Amino acid sequence: ITVIDLSAKVASWCSEYYANVKDARDDIERLQRETQGLKATLERVQSLCDGPNGVKLQKSQSLREAVKDCTKQLDQLETKLEPRTTNKLMSRYGMRALRWPLKSKEVDGIMKKLGNCKDNISFSLQVDQELQILDIHQKIVLDKLRSANNAEFDSHDEEHNARCYQGTRVELLRQIDTWASNRGSERIFWLNGMAGTGKSTISRTVAQTFADKGDLGASFFFKRGEGDRGHAGMFITTIATQLIQKLPSLAPHVQNAIEADPGISKKALKQQFDTLVLQPLVKIQTHPQKSSSIVIVIDALDECDREEDVRTIIRLFSQVKQITSIQIKFFLTSRPELPIRLGFEDISGKYEGLALHQIPEPIIKEDISAFLEHQLAMIREDYNKSVAQNRQLPAYWPGHTTIQSLVGMAIPLFIFATTVCRFINDRKCGQPKDQLAKVLKYETRSQASKLDATYLPVLDQLLVGVTISERRDLVEEFRQVIGSIIILASPLSATSLDRLLGVPEGTVDSRTDLLHSVLSVPSRPDHPIRLLHLSFRDFLVDTEKRETNPFWVDEKDAHNNIGYIT
Template identity: 25%
Template sequence: MSCSLHVQTQIESSYLQRLRSALYDEVLGDGCLHGTRKDIVTDITERLASSESSKIIWLFGVAGSGKSTIANTVARLFRDLHRLGSFVIFNRDIPSNSDVVGVVHHIAHRIAESNVHARKALCDALAADATLTHADYRTQFQKLLVDPLAAAAPYIHGPVVMIIDALDECLDSPSRKALISLIASDMAELPPVFRLLITSRPDLDIARAFRFKSHITAQQLEIGTEDATNDILLYLRQRVDNLCHYRQIERPAEADIQLLAAQAGGLFVWAATAYKFMLELDRSKTKQVLEAEKTISKNLDPLYSMALNHAGDWTRADFSEPALLVLTFVVLTKEPLTDEVMTALLKNERGVRHVLHSLASVLQCIPGVPVRALHASFCDYLTDPERSGNQPWFLNADTQRQLSQVLTTRCLQLLTTKLRFNICNLEASHLRNTDILDLAERIVNGIPDELAYAAKHWAHHLSAVGSSDEVSFELDKFFQHSLLHWLEVISLLGQVGGALKAIAVAERYAQGKDPHLTTFLQNVMKLIDMHVPAITESMPQVYVSTSTDPLQSGTMAKYMIQFQLEDPLVQTWSSLLGKEQ
């Protein structure tokens, strides 16, 4: 090396020393086992290598789904091609690395180490402004990263990949917000040759920022797919074979290994926990572990406890009440609900969204996507007195009844206030439901998700409620004002088969509390039973059948709905309804 070149190198090194040293461990962890995750790894690498794809790929999924393992696999592939620019791993146990400026400095330093043109541009910027490393983060991002990368881009052929793993583990609030903002907006300025892979859980702040950005491709890591189960089965086979070979013990039956893979629910962390637990047992107990899901699931209890404990202050009602309701939704509802539906049902948008954000480590929380538990064992944990009985989030029988009462009341209120005649604005009254070509679109526009849920499942929640004056009042009001409108929606949704069961639940609830309502509901069941085929086939038959039914007398008449038909279609419908206008 010539003297001048040596001096230049020393000068540049002194400039680079100004960059903040962040604690990012770039020692790559274990990648995917051979044969597993082939499709998604191939898809991601091809996207990162393609000049026609988005600059950034956001791989999101629930905790334990294998995001970091995939990130390490992709990093190894590009490192072997000398195309790995930097690898940033966030770790909640190392608070000092939750620093947006540190991330910028780290990536800039790594790129400068591998490209002389980026190194020169970076050092020139540091030489021109001695205070640059103390400027605001956006200025540093532009001067230390965007400009040097732009200077190096003409001399680079092929992609240079930067990876940020576990973005959700960045816990410093200002830095987290700043880094998310940089990725969502400023990183669109990076030269096309530079690509970024980000992995994280679908925390609400990350999801809101990254979705619908043209330079970001959002890719969900599914856990419930056949491919995920097959990959876990392959993973377990390899691990078990290695264990048996090492210990010189008999291999478990293939059916047992398949059972364990199925119980994992697509979560590699669950399978790994089960495998590690097996290592501690002798052969006589291994079969027990393979067959007992609860035994293995309990190993995740400390994770659940820690996540819930850190989610918020459970001694404060403004957190604990919406939190328990959200958890009840996850455990008790008949179908998963989106954040929007939960908000509408509970009438507490701020509380629900705050809780979902806080519980993102144990729930799949993506805006507009049904909220789900990461694994079935989480629901078992919440309702098992031996596992969470001494915790404020334990959903015992009394708590479930109380929360079911809240959900029942809200469903009935929603139905009473939102249902109306001809809710989907049908132009003709003589068509069968199957003949309405745009019925699906009309249902989406006319029946919001929360109203559809209430219509289909109010009785499910009612079945878990004890005696309640509030519920009795709302139930009576619902049947007085909205029975036929509810049947109309049930017909449109293709759920007439469940209507009889729902009325039967209400009739059992009313017994001993309201004899008039009980008699009325018994007549309603007879009415529906008589006309199920007609009501199922055509929504207008809901009104035709009831308007001409001989059961409209006595108690039935007392509760019969009085319609106020002010719609322009009233004259067309009036003959079907048997009403004089």
């Protein structure tokens, strides 16, 4: 700190004057002691600024003002103490030519000002330390808010999940952005669509866009079978925790609410929302500098376990118009299932909605085509880098006609396009050209069932080259292993599943080896195996496919099997 150098200079001048001027030694000594005391205080500030809380300390407005005033006083004093004796006299008589430039009353005034500087700095440090203690207490209280693991859009679990490919969903994303920025629009935007139409991909893209602009308040991605992400038990507290990070002025209000009711995190959803979100937002001061909205992104609301909770959440969100301090908006996605439709009927006229099936087919076709062209080109390039030249795919592979055939099979399901690309790129199953041929065999079947065309190419390869008796055993083992994976409340690792099912070690790994295009199978056996998309579970347990899908899983039997084993 420059001010320390100034205090050292002043103290040094005092020493020189004390040694060479005899008629003002009392004043000089008093001023020297005061300056040295101030220097010690400033060195303490420097030490604290270099410590672990230094960044916070440097941001202290009161401390900055106190140091600024101290610098001003020392600068003026140093100017007064600097000798004005001519160089000629100094060279002839040395320091004996020095004359003390201050009168006793001036010294008294300077002493008072320097003492005030020292007191102000010490007081600022004390206040800052008390604030830090309060901050620690606040953190201890706020830590009582339970938060769902990996529920945020940018969590590790969501890290590798898709965002909208550049140049796709352009009009839809523009519409969402316009809704968010329009202060006169409704506070809720509901995007709905059937399984596999790309809702979660859109949600991740929307959340990332708002985060990049500084407008994302919170996000929660429901996911059935993923522990706390599969129910609303920690939903409100997770949202509240993220909102505090975005709007720190909420912290004391939420802290007061928790101290008033330490068990609030376990209370009814309405009470949690009122206490931890709505009322703190109502109480914070207006943010005139924040002209845009703060958007909260909620994905896959239909994957929240209890239907009553879903309707309650929708109803609670409609209350945010009470908040005038800042404009809070909610972007929600879900399937158009009955409980959710009823929930939105309850708040009719208080939301904006869009169904993905309402988007004109030519736009969807163009987006899926762009995605497939890009992904298949990447697959071709990666494959060609890894094989000898005589095995490489031609530069035109797979060709416009083939891509359009895949697009026709996919519309309107983006999940078909993403699953097919993973399947074609799975080298354990075969080379891309052969994998693509397997998919195209289901082209006519895709007109009857999009999910059949999406998942049967992946599953049917398991039966290639096996005898009737082997097929029976393989399907039974599939139902035991994969049936367990799709109905578990929380995902388990391959090692844990082997033990749970009482099968030889490595059985789960071998049964999932060819299913990487529909399951997230980690390389480490102690990491959990997850569904890549809930529609795979829907496909396997669909009772209408009991006679036509050889891999059909009886959901009740799968639950009973797990219950019996445990």
